[in-house]
Amino acid sequence: MSGDIVLSAGVRANLLQLQKTSDLITATQTKLATGKRVNSALDNPVNYFTAQGLQNRAGDLSNLLDSMSSAFNTIQAANNGITSITKLVQSAQALVSQAQQTSDTTVRAGLSTQFDQILSQITQLAGDSGFNGINLLDKNNSTDLTVTLNERGTSSVTIAAVDFSATGLVINNSTNNWSTTSDITAASTDLTTALTTLRSQAQAFGSNLSTVQIRQDFTKAMINTLQTGADSLTLADSNEEGANLLALQTRQQLSTTALSLASQASQAVLRLFG
Known part of the structure; x- marks a missing residue:
């Protein structure tokens, strides 16, 4: 033109x-x-989508990390509860020991009353050992705790809730104000059995805590590796x-x-x- x-x-x-x-x-x-040297798929399709995949997995693991942290605190709360309940059981044993050393029915009656108060505290303490709505020591009012350990959901650990109220530990209230030696002996037997149960469960919770903490540390390291890998492809x-x-x-x-x-x-x- x-x-x-x-x-x-x-x-x-x-x-x-x-x-x-x-x-x-x-x-x-x-x-x-x-x-970044790779800001879109137009810059480098292979690096861009590979980095996106790594970042997505890191994000999924970060979400799991929050869940594991909550689970860790839930188990720790239950473990703290067991420690305190154990001390209460030992206090009850001291009362039983005092009752066994006297034949004064009035003294025994007073010790019996204190014993029942401790049992009430054991039940209340078990009910107060929850975290974030889950109480591993109050099976009747809570659920088992399942912790997912990988982003595919193929690895998990389930911690069963227990009943560590005085009834759940099978510690019976004092009968007849401990007027007979057999009543005191029965209480002593209940407490010894309860201590064995508490110590066994404390070991189980300790093992669960260790497992969750190891997976937490692994997940943190894996997130760091994934983010570093993604950065090396795009930064x-x-x-x-x-x-x-x-x-x-x-x-x-x-x-x-x-x-x-x-x-x-x-x-x-x-x-x-x-």
Whole structure:
């Protein structure tokens, strides 16, 4: 068309080079601004989607880490409860021992009353040993605790709730105000059995705590590995990109100069008609 502007080959070549350099500068500035050399699938499809997969898995593991932390605290709360209940049982044993050493029915009656109060405290303490709605010492009012250990849900550990109220530990209230030796002996037997049960369960909870903590530490290390791997695929080297930007800006200046020279060469033709 008669209205079209015709550029010389030199001007067109220099203009194209200037546009390419400008695009490279914009891309480099983006890398420096975001800190990443791969910001989209257009930059590097393999690295971008691989990094996305690693970051997604790290995110899934982070969610599991929160769940494991809650489970750890739940088990710890139950373990704290067992420790305190054990102390109460030992206090009850001291009362039984005192009762066995006297034949005074009045003294025995007083010790019997204290014994029943301790049993009440054992039941209340067991009911107060929950965390986040789960109480491993109050089976009647709570549920078992299942902890998922990997993002696929193929690894888990279940901690069964127990009944560690005085009734659950099979510690019977004192009968007949401990007026007979057989009543006191029965209480002593109940307490000895309860202590054995408490210690056994404390070992089980300790093992569960250790398992969950080991998996917590492993999960934290795995998250760090995944994030490091994703970063290595996408993060930019600020020093390298800074050097690239400086080189591109220099090239841009040279291209602008070349474009100017090419334009001057075209203008020289006009002087022939001057």
